[in-house]
Amino acid sequence: MITMQCLHADLAQAVRRLLQIILSLCAIAVFAGAQQVDIVAKLRLAQSFEQTGVWDRAVTIYESLLESNPQNFVILEGLRRSYIELKRYDKAMELVRQQLRGNPTDENLLSILGGLYDLAGQPQAADSIWHVVIKKDPKNANLYRLIAAQLLDHRQYDKAIEIYLEGREATKNQSLFVEELASLYGALHQYESATHEYVKIVRANPQQMTYIQSRLSSFTGREEGRRAALGVIKDEVARNKEEVPLYSILAWLFMEGKQYEAALEQYRIIDRLTKAKGSELFQFGQRAAQEHAYLPSAKAFREVVDGKPAANIVPFARFGYARAIEELSVENDTIARAPGQLSSGVGRGSTISETQPTFQGAMALYESLIMDHPNTETAMQALFRIGTIRFTRFFDLSGAAAAFDKVRTMPFSSNLMYEATLSLAEVQTARNDLGRTRGEYDRLLSSSPEPYRDRVLFRLAELNYFEARFDSASAVLQRISGNATNDLTNDALQLLYFIQENKTAGQAALTEFALADLMVRQRKYSEAIVRFQSVLTQHPTTALVDDATMRIGELQLLLNRVDDALAVFRTVTNDMPASILRDHAQMRIGEIYENRLKNKQKAIDAYEHVLANYPTSLFVEEARKRIRILRGDSL
Amino acid sequence: MRAQTMSMRNTKLTGGLRTALLLAIVAAVWGVAVGQSKLLIPMDLKQTDHLKAYGIAFWVLQHNGEVDWLLNYRGGAFMVDYSDVLARECRIRGVLFEPANIADASSIYAEVQREDNNKDVVRLEKAPRVAVYAPPTFKPWDDAVTLALEYAEIPYTKVWDEEVLSGKLADYDWLHLHHEDFTGQYGKFYANYRFAPWYVDQQLLYEREAKRLGFKKVSDEKKAIARSMKDFVGNGGFMFAMCSATDSYDIALAAERVDICDLMFDGDPPDPEAQKKMDFSKTLAFENFRLDMNPMRYEYSDIDIPASEPPPNRDPNTDYFTLFEFSAKYDPVPTMLTQNHVSIVKGFMGQTTAFKKGLIKRSVTLLAQREGTEEVKYIHGNFGRGTFTWFAGHDPEDYQHAVGDPPTDLSLHKNSPGYRLILNNVLFPAAKKKQQKT
Incomplete structure (x- = not known):
């Protein structure tokens, strides 16, 4: 019993003691928690003072917090930042030294200490400390990074470069810090050094070519930057003649500078070294063509074809070559041959060269391509080009029609079919077979996709106009002109207003005028002049008289009768005082003197006449500009 | 107004108006005798290209000519001696001008010089560098x-x-x-x-x-x-x-x-x-x-x-500022600097x-x-x-x-009042320094 009581008493006492301990622990925990809450609140306050730039208040709070938490990293950092902002570098240094007492070999703290000396205007002391840091482990790349970071913070880029180079030397690792150094050199406009670093990256990892090109492009847009990079890469290539990545950079740099021939030379080497069987040259040809560099493009395509290319690129390379020759022919303007002479230059085996490009040559290339690769999409494109050359360059209507017609029969669903039909309709118009023209347009209207319909509608409106169906033409033109986003809207409005203005004044005169316009479209210039003249003689009182005279002037010019053209335009300016086209006629006189007769002074006089006599004309701005160009003003 | 009082106190280029008037009248009388005439470049709403007009004034100064800046007359017009070369240059640059015979010119000078209106003439002599x-x-x-x-x-x-x-x-x-x-x-x-x-x-x-x-x-x-x-x-x-x-x-x-x-x-x-x-x-x-x-x-x-x-966040349509008006005869400097064809200018x-x-x-x-x-x-x-x-x-x-x-394409803003204020400043140093009017 006693034992039991004693036991109960002991138990009660033990429970009481346990409760006391729990209560004490709770009290301690509550007290500690309250203290922790207080620290966090103060820390936040100090940080908010920092953010708002009230550094002295931040310092006061950080200092009080540090007394009770001398090892707290966040407080130490905040206090150091605030000291720095207040330019109290001595206090900041003292703080760092205090931290160093606990860990005297901490490289990060030592590099920060060096940075503080640097800020305080004691660069030699800073260098000494940094030297100590590096000396601890000269092969440790991170130490150089720590110090360079301090220097970069202080915008001391040249010294940062020195530190990186020192690290590279000490570690005997020439690929160390390449990215860092390349960026710094680039930013400091030391383009040669930057390029050397980028070469190292490419050598180590050729897959990074695109990345390196994008980095190089940060300065190769400047001519001096591109020149410097070119110099470096050329030297590297001279020393390492088998390194494809170097040739790739060199080719890219030449392309950036639009030095296509030099770029082509590099692509030849790349193609050979990589055994690409022409695909590298082919890519160059395409890019050069996109940039309208047709001569190097033609050379590249030709070399692909003449070499031993991969079979899949052959037709495309041949088409590329023919297109380049065609474009070169446009540049050289070597047409001027009558359709009858055409056959002599066409055919396999005839001499074709990019140095003496001719449309005949281009056509021969297209034709041989069609023969060798029949029933392919490339053949279809080649045939369309033949049709276009025959129509626009030689006005060979039968040949053009045959080509366009054949394009339509080819078994490919391509927009080229619609283009061929549109072109064929144009050929029919030129042949004066307006019924068939209308038939083609009607078919296209029902079958072509949306983007073609407005073009077809406009052509139909023109056809109606040529055939004196003015109401129908106006209705179609109104439909087109309702769409302000359409490229043809302005043309449609112009023709619509012309018809509306002149229809009421005299149907017969307008009919005659439209017929003359059709003849112009059919390139029957002399007959068109006669028609326009008949408008003048048969309908001398209509408002079309000045329009007809202007048209005659333009046709005389087309026929190279420059003096006659001048005389006609002068008729408008001198003898038609009521005409609203007098300013335009005067402008054309100036343009003839400027462009055809190359008589600067007379051109200036003519343009000045526009300014003096038609000051409200729409042409005055252009006239002013021409005068200033002619007299050599810098605009 | 504070602006006006301060500017009066600060003005240094003033006076000499009577001399200028006399010169103008003498020139006009002599001009009548020899058949000379003037070329007026109005700077009011009629002007087709206000900005190029300043260029023409500068061009005249560059060619050793003189320009009379008619303060508060037709938006701050310029009057210069007529020549075919100058007229042609105006046309080429798109600047509107009005040939003025000597009688017209005299009448304009007389109006500008009248004591009872806020106008004056400032002679521009030398193209500033x-x-x-x-x-x-x-x-x-x-x-x-x-x-x-x-x-x-x-x-x-x-x-x-x-x-x-x-x-x-x-x-x-x-x-x-x-x-x-x-x-x-x-x-x-x-x-x-x-x-x-x-x-x-x-x-x-x-x-x-x-x-x-x-x-x-x-x-x-x-x-x-x-x-x-x-x-x-x-x-x-x-x-x-x-x-x-x-x-x-x-x-x-x-x-x-x-x-x-x-x-x-x-x-x-x-x-x-x-x-x-x-x-x-x-x-x-x-x-x-x-x-x-x-x-x-x-x-x-x-x-x-x-x-x-x-x-x-402002509405450009309601943002305008107002040019102060100064006494052309007593405060020619601020008057020159504020010459314009409008007095309320679009803000920016x-x-x-x-x-x-x-x-x-x-x-x-x-x-x-x-x-x-x-x-x-x-x-x-x-x-x-x-x-x-x-x-x-x-x-x-x-x-x-x-x-x-x-x-900004200024050919679309040929009559910009804001840009005019800039160009007033360019011509201002060309002004002949005159004695202060008392």
Whole structure:
């Protein structure tokens, strides 16, 4: 019993003691928690003072917090930042030294200490400390990074470069810090050094070519930057003649500078070294063509074809070559041959060269391509080009029609079919077979996709106009002109207003005028002049008289009768005082003197006449500009 | 009105009107005898190209001619001796002119000279030598003034730090401060553009130039530049500045002995006592302003109103400022500077959109203000033997111009009243100095 009581008493006492301990622990925990809450609140306050730039208040709070938490990293950092902002570098240094007492070999703290000396205007002391840091482990790349970071913070880029180079030397690792150094050199406009670093990256990892090109492009847009990079890469290539990545950079740099021939030379080497069987040259040809560099493009395509290319690129390379020759022919303007002479230059085996490009040559290339690769999409494109050359360059209507017609029969669903039909309709118009023209347009209207319909509608409106169906033409033109986003809207409005203005004044005169316009479209210039003249003689009182005279002037010019053209335009300016086209006629006189007769002074006089006599004309701005160009003003 | 009283006090180019009138009448009488005539370039709403008209006036001066600027007559018209060459040049440049026979010209001069109206004649004699302070990376379309000079075909020379510090400004009459930051904080574009290649390049370029010229920091160099320019004005030069080149210039002068640049600008923190150490006795136009030293804010101080941060939300259709009217006969300088064909001009923003009135020194003449507000748009003052004119905002025809925006095509704004105010300043140094009217 006693034992039991004693036991109960002991138990009660033990429970009481346990409760006391729990209560004490709770009290301690509550007290500690309250203290922790207080620290966090103060820390936040100090940080908010920092953010708002009230550094002295931040310092006061950080200092009080540090007394009770001398090892707290966040407080130490905040206090150091605030000291720095207040330019109290001595206090900041003292703080760092205090931290160093606990860990005297901490490289990060030592590099920060060096940075503080640097800020305080004691660069030699800073260098000494940094030297100590590096000396601890000269092969440790991170130490150089720590110090360079301090220097970069202080915008001391040249010294940062020195530190990186020192690290590279000490570690005997020439690929160390390449990215860092390349960026710094680039930013400091030391383009040669930057390029050397980028070469190292490419050598180590050729897959990074695109990345390196994008980095190089940060300065190769400047001519001096591109020149410097070119110099470096050329030297590297001279020393390492088998390194494809170097040739790739060199080719890219030449392309950036639009030095296509030099770029082509590099692509030849790349193609050979990589055994690409022409695909590298082919890519160059395409890019050069996109940039309208047709001569190097033609050379590249030709070399692909003449070499031993991969079979899949052959037709495309041949088409590329023919297109380049065609474009070169446009540049050289070597047409001027009558359709009858055409056959002599066409055919396999005839001499074709990019140095003496001719449309005949281009056509021969297209034709041989069609023969060798029949029933392919490339053949279809080649045939369309033949049709276009025959129509626009030689006005060979039968040949053009045959080509366009054949394009339509080819078994490919391509927009080229619609283009061929549109072109064929144009050929029919030129042949004066307006019924068939209308038939083609009607078919296209029902079958072509949306983007073609407005073009077809406009052509139909023109056809109606040529055939004196003015109401129908106006209705179609109104439909087109309702769409302000359409490229043809302005043309449609112009023709619509012309018809509306002149229809009421005299149907017969307008009919005659439209017929003359059709003849112009059919390139029957002399007959068109006669028609326009008949408008003048048969309908001398209509408002079309000045329009007809202007048209005659333009046709005389087309026929190279420059003096006659001048005389006609002068008729408008001198003898038609009521005409609203007098300013335009005067402008054309100036343009003839400027462009055809190359008589600067007379051109200036003519343009000045526009300014003096038609000051409200729409042409005055252009006239002013021409005068200033002619007299050599810098605009 | 404060503006008027101050300008009267400051005016130095005045008087001599009677002499001019006599000369004009004598010339007119003599002209009648020999059949000479005049060419009037009206600057009212009839003018087809106001901006090129200034170029024509400058062209006449370049060719040793003289131009009479008819203040407050038909929008500030120009009267010059007629010649076919001049008439042709006007036509080519698209400037409207009216040939005036001697009788017409005499009548115009007589009207302008009458005592009972607010008009006067100022004779322009010599084409000013124009310099534009701009970095080598400068593009003419970065800046409204160079746009105006280019459009009006007024020749100018670019100068930069080396020329300024070596005293080359003495070779010029008129100096324009391109959109420049004289505080060394790189336009305070840090928050938005610190990673942009143009910003990085600019900072490095400026640092290299400062080092080359013997300065440790760009801010120190820019302050030295600001002081050289102040000397230029003190020695009789004409300074014209727009947008942030105005307030940043005065801030740089006030901060002569204090570091106001943060770490990212000059590699060390600013002086925490910077505000207290500002010396407003050194400035030309502003005083008692508070610096905005937060590098993340696109603002230099509280001079700019409304503040650029946050960007003000204004309706351009209701933002206008009013040009003050001055006495042409007693205050010809502010009258010249405010010649226009309208008196209320479209507002436009900039890094510095307007100047807070309460921070402008009392010695400065207010030329234009947004009515009913504290926003002063256009000011003029004297320092030493020279003058300065500051115009707030970036581009008078681009309400809110942003970095990278395309340049304003002035051929679409030939009659811009805002651009006219700029060009008034270019001709102003050509004026013949006259005795003060008593």
